[in-house]
Amino acid sequence: MIFFRNSRAFVFLSFIVCARISLVNCEWIYLTHSCFEQSNETSNQGNPISALVSKLAPGVNQNNGFFNGTSDGIYGLALCRGDVLVENCPDCVNFASQEIARMCPSSGTAFIWFDECMLRYSGSNFFGKVETTPALLKTNVMNSDDPNSVALSLMDKLVAEAKTNDKLFGANxxxxxxGTGSRYGMVQCTRDLNSTSCANCLEDLINVAKTCCISKVGWGLYSPSCTIRYENYSFLRPQPVPSPQPLPPPPMPQPGNEQEIPLQEFEGSPSMDISMHVGDHDKSGEMQYFNLNTIQTATNNFSDSNKLGEGGFGPVYKGKLIDGKEIAVKRLSIRSRQGIEEFKNEVMFIVKLQHKNLVRLLGCCLEGAEKLLVYEYMANTSLDAFLFDPTKRRDLDWAKRANIVNGIARGVLYLHEDSRLKIIHRDLKASNVLLDDEMNPKISDFGTARNFGSNQIEANTNRIVGTYGYMAPEYAMEGQFSIKSDVYSFGVLLLEIISGKKNSGLYHPIPERAQSLLPQAWRLWNEGKRVELIDQTLVDDCPVSEALRLIHIALLCVQEDPNDRPTMSLVVLMLASRSIYLPQPSAPPFSIARFTFSDQSTTTGAEAGISGSDQSSTIGAEAGRVVSTV
Known part of the structure; x- marks a missing residue:
């Protein structure tokens, strides 16, 4: 489960948790909790769970910050961070004990993490076993200017330190x-592990960090068996817990390098924390981190019979979870050069976006070499599977097409203006519009999307990604993109929906005069033959005046000069109200006969399955490359 929260909300949540315990000066920072299987016991006094949990706080006091034990078949463990004073550790564990009883009153297995301590219990013996799920990922979304090697070298040093001391703790x-500052790190394992198991656990988390967050300013991964954390400020307490052995303490930050972050600064920070719960049984409805076995079982071990299509960074499979829920799984191909960046991009964007016309990302899996994204399954696959199929196209009557057009427009408007971010999709096309069981559209595939600043108008890139034919000319030719680039793509898509024709096809009764969709639409517009552009399967079904108005709006969207194109807010308004005046459009680009594009893209957009004919490929065109004619 992945969910995003800003710093203000995080501070407020911690305050609420603390405030529930009266007369306590709460200094323990709540992170997260997980409640799993139902138990026949309750957390009331007198049952094995509460009996065991009540022993944990005294136990950590007597065992230098760690204790594990059993009670009538219940196994429990508590651990304080290695720098927490031993006399303060029981307070944190006692607080955690009260909170887990309140939050997981009938769970047979439960975990709770605070920044300074953690507690867990289960009806199964987990002692000595490495468990990295469920886990919490907490990261600052701000990118760091440091090379990745800065964090990795520090982590390697800390792992070596942790596995050679009795506390299985390293900080440095x-x-x-x-000379501009320092970077701080901490690693720790639960002390039921041996040194080899501890090192393996920490390496597993570091491998996850390499994929999710190594390039960020700060991050932490908290799992049942081990924890790693990396920051650009000193987060450790001044005095570490004394070791039971007379070992030299790990080097600590110099007092002059310590940095305190005032609450006002923390609350007002524009950055966000990402929290990711890892585990298959969470019922909260948040985004889930699936383990690999679950995905393999759901997809019949990635069987070809479950394969739905080929995405930009790998194949897409249909799956069914144990509870019967159908899912679609994107699997990163090892051969996909651009795949890892698109994988990161997809996760970073789509989990922040919530709209009924955007596809929903349910979860992900990062295990070994596997990198998987799990989406809600769309039974009707993608728009192109219907729109460009002579038989299925008849299922798209006028009412359905109008609903699809309006839904796509609202989804793009949300990306441009109404979400917390300002997102340019950059690959809006028929195969990236998925259809649910009621034929409602869901925009998908954010692997090539870009985030704009609130006041940013346009940007340039040397790597052109997207689909020729849907690309605005200023983007395809010069690498310049803006919200008007998406408007252009929407206009092309709108023409396809009304006509039932691919923009890359050639259309004319006389082969020598064949044109692709845009020049054909412009020619019919100027010749007063606009009705000929309407899909013949709609002629007896649609209000012709409404269809012609949509063609008019589409031509306004595909004008060559981006300054002439309307914004998506105006497009939505024009679609909703016939009283809005529509100016005469100017000519679209590429309006010369025999000019067409191959329908190649960085992705087919098949989160929920696609049977379309797009060929997936990387478009690494340099800015300024001229797109050749056919």
Missing amino acids: FNPLDD
Whole structure:
């Protein structure tokens, strides 16, 4: 389960948790909890769970910050962070005990994490076993200017330190080469593990960090058996817990390098924390982190019979979870050069976006070499599977097409203006519009999307990604993109929906005069033959005046000069009200006969399955490359 929260909300949540315990000066920072299987017991006094949990706080006091034990078949463990004073550790564990009883009153297995301590219990013996799920990922979304090697070298040093001391704890810092500051890290394992198991657990989390967050300013991964954390400020307490053995303490940050973050600064920070719960049984409805076995079972071990299509970074499979829920799984191909960046991009964007016309990402899996994204399954696959199929196209009557057009427009408007971010999709096309069981549209595939600043108008790129034919000319030719690039793509898509024709096809009774869709639409518009552009399967079904108005709006969207194109807010208004005046459009680009594009893209957009004919490929065109004619 992945969910996003800003710093203000995180502070407020911690305050609420603390405030529930009266007369306590709460200094423990709540992170998350997970409640699993139902138990025949309850958390009331007198049952094995509460009996065991009540022993944990005294136990950590007597065992230097760690305790594990059993009671009538219930196994429990509590651990304080290695820098928490041993006399303070029981307070944190006691607080965690009260909170887990309140939050998981009837769970047979439960976990709770605070920044300074953690507690878990289960009816199964987990002692000595490495478990990295469920887990919490907490990260700052701000990118770091440091090379990835800065964090990795510090982590490697800390793993070596942790596995050689009795506390299985390592903390240290590395000054930056340019003298501008230091980077701080901490690793720790539960002390039921041996040193080898501890090192393996920490390496597993570091591998996850390499994929999700190594390039961020700060991050932490918290799992049942081990924890790693990396920051650009000193987060450790001044005095570490004394070791039971007379071992030299790990090097700690110098007092002059410590940095305190005032609450006002923390609350007002524009950055966000990402929290990711890992585990298959969470029932909260948040985004889930699936383990690999679950995905393999759901997809029949990625069977070809379950394969729905080929996405930009790999194949897409249909799956069914144990509870019967159908899912679609994107699997990163090892051969996909651009795949890892698109994978990160997809997760970073789509989990922040919630709209009924955007596809919903249910979860992901990062295990070993596998990188998987799990989406809600769309029984009707994608728009192109209907629109460009001579038989299925008849199922798209006028009412359905009008609903699809309006839904896509509202989804793009949300991306441009109404979400917390300002998103340019950059690959809006028929195969990236999925259809649910009621034929409602859901925009998908955010692997090539870009985030704009609130006041940013346009940007340039040297790597052109998207689908020729849907690309605005200024983007295809010069690498310049903006919200008007998406407007252009929407206009092309709108013409396809009304005509039932692919923009890349050639259309004319006389082969020598064949044109692709845009020049054909422009020619029919100027010749007063606009009705000929309407799909023949709609002629007896649609209000012709409404169809012609949509063609008019589409031509306004595909004008060559981006300044002449309407914004999506105006497009939505024009679609909703016939009283809005529509100006005369100017000519679209590429309006010369025999000019067409191959329908190639960085992705087929098949989160929920696609049987379309798009060929997936990387478009690495340099800015300024001229798109050749056919």
